[in-house]
Amino acid sequence: MIYLGVDLGGTHIGIGLVDENGIIIQKEAPTLAHRPYQQVLETIVGACRDLIEESAVDQNDIRAIGVGIPGIETPSGMSHAKNLAWNGVPLRADMSRLLGKNTYIDNDAHAAALAEMGYGNLKGVSDAIMLTLGTGVGGAMIVNGKILSGYNHAGGELGHVTFVQGGIPCACGRRGCLEKYTAASALIRIAKEYALRHLNTCLYEKGEDLNDVTAKDVVDGVRNGDTACKQAFEDYCEYLSDGIVSFINMLNPQKICLGGGLSKAGDILFDKVREKCRERYFSPLHMETEIVPALLKNDAGILGAAMIAKQND
Amino acid sequence: MIYLGVDLGGTHIGIGLVDENGIIIQKEAPTLAHRPYQQVLETIVGACRDLIEESAVDQNDIRAIGVGIPGIETPSGMSHAKNLAWNGVPLRADMSRLLGKNTYIDNDAHAAALAEMGYGNLKGVSDAIMLTLGTGVGGAMIVNGKILSGYNHAGGELGHVTFVQGGIPCACGRRGCLEKYTAASALIRIAKEYALRHLNTCLYEKGEDLNDVTAKDVVDGVRNGDTACKQAFEDYCEYLSDGIVSFINMLNPQKICLGGGLSKAGDILFDKVREKCRERYFSPLHMETEIVPALLKNDAGILGAAMIAKQND
Numbered sequence: 001m002i003y004l005g006v007d008l009g010g011t012h013i014g015i016g017l018v019d020e021n022g023i024i025i026q027k028e029a030p031t032l033a034h035r036p037y038q039q040v041l042e043t044i045v046g047a048c049r050d051l052i053e054e055s056a057v058d059q060n061d062i063r064a065i066g067v068g069i070p071g072i073e074t075p076s077g078m079s080h081a082k083n084l085a086w087n088g089v090p091l092r093a094d095m096s097r098l099l100g101k102n103t104y105i106d107n108d109a110h111a112a113a114l115a116e117m118g119y120g121n122l123k124g125v126s127d128a129i130m131l132t133l134g135t136g137v138g139g140a141m142i143v144n145g146k147i148l149s150g151y152n153h154a155g156g157e158l159g160h161v162t163f164v165q166g167g168i169p170c171a172c173g174r175r176g177c178l179e180k181y182t183a184a185s186a187l188i189r190i191a192k193e194y195a196l197r198h199l200n201t202c203l204y205e206k207g208e209d210l211n212d213v214t215a216k217d218v219v220d221g222v223r224n225g226d227t228a229c230k231q232a233f234e235d236y237c238e239y240l241s242d243g244i245v246s247f248i249n250m251l252n253p254q255k256i257c258l259g260g261g262l263s264k265a266g267d268i269l270f271d272k273v274r275e276k277c278r279e280r281y282f283s284p285l286h287m288e289t290e291i292v293p294a295l296l297k298n299d300a301g302i303l304g305a306a307m308i309a310k311q312n313d
Numbered sequence: 314m315i316y317l318g319v320d321l322g323g324t325h326i327g328i329g330l331v332d333e334n335g336i337i338i339q340k341e342a343p344t345l346a347h348r349p350y351q352q353v354l355e356t357i358v359g360a361c362r363d364l365i366e367e368s369a370v371d372q373n374d375i376r377a378i379g380v381g382i383p384g385i386e387t388p389s390g391m392s393h394a395k396n397l398a399w400n401g402v403p404l405r406a407d408m409s410r411l412l413g414k415n416t417y418i419d420n421d422a423h424a425a426a427l428a429e430m431g432y433g434n435l436k437g438v439s440d441a442i443m444l445t446l447g448t449g450v451g452g453a454m455i456v457n458g459k460i461l462s463g464y465n466h467a468g469g470e471l472g473h474v475t476f477v478q479g480g481i482p483c484a485c486g487r488r489g490c491l492e493k494y495t496a497a498s499a500l501i502r503i504a505k506e507y508a509l510r511h512l513n514t515c516l517y518e519k520g521e522d523l524n525d526v527t528a529k530d531v532v533d534g535v536r537n538g539d540t541a542c543k544q545a546f547e548d549y550c551e552y553l554s555d556g557i558v559s560f561i562n563m564l565n566p567q568k569i570c571l572g573g574g575l576s577k578a579g580d581i582l583f584d585k586v587r588e589k590c591r592e593r594y595f596s597p598l599h600m601e602t603e604i605v606p607a608l609l610k611n612d613a614g615i616l617g618a619a620m621i622a623k624q625n626d
Contacts (some may be wrong), residue, residue, distance in 0.1 A: 150565025252463020
């Protein structure tokens with residue numbers, strides 16, 4: 001079965017034809033997100049038609065279309081996405097009509113989790129949590145093989161649970177949200193704080209103001225034995241482990257899958273987080289939860305979008 | 314359809330025959346939890362037989378049996394309950410065999426939520442969260458009309474999510490769990506802290522050491538304008554609201570149902586919590602989540618146990 005997956009980002013639109021083995025053919029178009037909805041829609045639809053035309057795939061073999069958007073579709077079928085200034089647009093109905101295929105919309109963080117379920121480290125897993133450790137913390141809960149999105153499809157904001165009550169202000173309007181302590185950007189912030197106390201840290205090699213320090217710089221510092229980086233990483237892993245154990249206590253998943261830039265740190269991150277989680281388990285049954293890295297990189301958006309179609313059609 | 318509900322507590326066993334209107338007939342037996350499993354089982358089975366005999370109900374009209382236990386049943390069908398020193402006992406198989414009816418086991422906090430779904434304030438609700446504010450914080454998540462209990466049935470520990478990272482030590486072995494800030498016992502602790510600063514508080518009427526202060530005393534103090542009580546209650550509602558909004562951000566339920574002793578505080582609690590939650594919502598869609606009190610009191614255990622049978626049979 002072939003599905004058309006559309007990964008709609010704030011900058012680029014990735015489009016691909018996908019079967020059970022992965023992406024058959026793909027192309028990209030610019031989103032130009034400042035434009036009105038109607039024009040963005042035309043770009044998407046045009047790029048989909050071009051891709052089908054360029055491919056050797058018979059239009060009739062395409063079963064349905066899935067779209068991952070940086071926002072949500074409400075139960076009434078209207079799409080909302082802040083970065084695109086969409087406040088209730090009929091994307092599903094428009095694409096279904098213009099392309100003549102059933103179209104299904106879901107959040108892009110959900111798409112990333114679905115991609116792991118179809119093609120990555122969550123294959124065959126019925127109950128899982130995906131956490132994406134990037135500038136913020138995105139996520140998805142998978143229960144009985146389905147994404148859990150809540151009554152209005154507005155759930156799944158795993159980064160916006162209180163983690164330090166009254167703590168660091170968050171863009172969501174509250175304080176102390178988990179993402180302020182476990183995003184890749186949190187690791188950078190903590191490392192900068194330690195750098196002020198350890199003036200010989202390698203982080204100053206990136207400039208005296210520390211503005212250009214990346215999460216990778218901190219992880220490299222840990223590998224090279226840099227004291228400030230090691231202390232920051234220790235704190236960060238402490239936070240991340242406490243967050244993970246909270247989710248395990250609530251949802252008792254089979255696997256926790258960590259994606260996003262920071263998950264590329266590999267064993268240095270996973271070994272420490274697994275160890276800290278083991279020290280914190282509430283029930284021996286929770287020890288069975290495996291903590292694994294996301295497998296898919298750049299193609300996750302298109303694969304996940306295709307999975308949105310597959311799951312719903 | 315009639316179900317037999319067994320509410321197995323650490324002290325008492327409540328047993329009832331239940332139909333769509335509620336409890337038809339009920340009786341109670343002492344648990345005597347220090348005894349071996351086999352003897353507790355005999356007490357349960359004997360009391361069930363007695364109740365059926367005493368009732369006018371035809372044995373054949375009883376469809377199935379549900380049991381709420383202070384623990385969990387793992388997917389392999391073995392029951393675990395710390396307070397009963399059960400570390401994997403075949404309660405389901407034994408009761409099914411001895412009473413000749415399909416028997417289903419679930420956690421007692423889940424049973425309380427199921428009771429609200431069947432007979433209380435969650436009737437007709439597909440997606441909800443129940444929080445029981447007592448000595449600890451129990452809870453249940455309801456998704457698509459079903460209790461969410463996780464891969465090993467060891468989820469639903471809503472009181473054991475990190476709320477103040479590195480905060481007050483919790484019995485679960487971690488620090489800063491939500492229940493240390495939102496249980497009824499947390500309100501008492503906070504009120505005592507304020508009492509040390511406001512020596513004219515009414516709480517000292519319960520004795521100089523404050524050992525006998527109850528959550529009801531603090532709520533009564535709020536109603537009477539007592540400064541220490543008012544400040545403690547304000548902090549408590551702040552914590553509870555932050556906890557509730559976290560669950561809404563994750564699970565986006567239709568309703569949040571608050572039970573346990575503290576929910577009896579009524580409007581003084583609910584008005585404040587609803588107001589504080591409104592200030593904290595991430596998405597306008599989250600504003601649709603209603604925060605309601607649990608309706609059922611003493612009968613919740615038996616009604617919920619019967620619902621365990623109804624849901625699973």
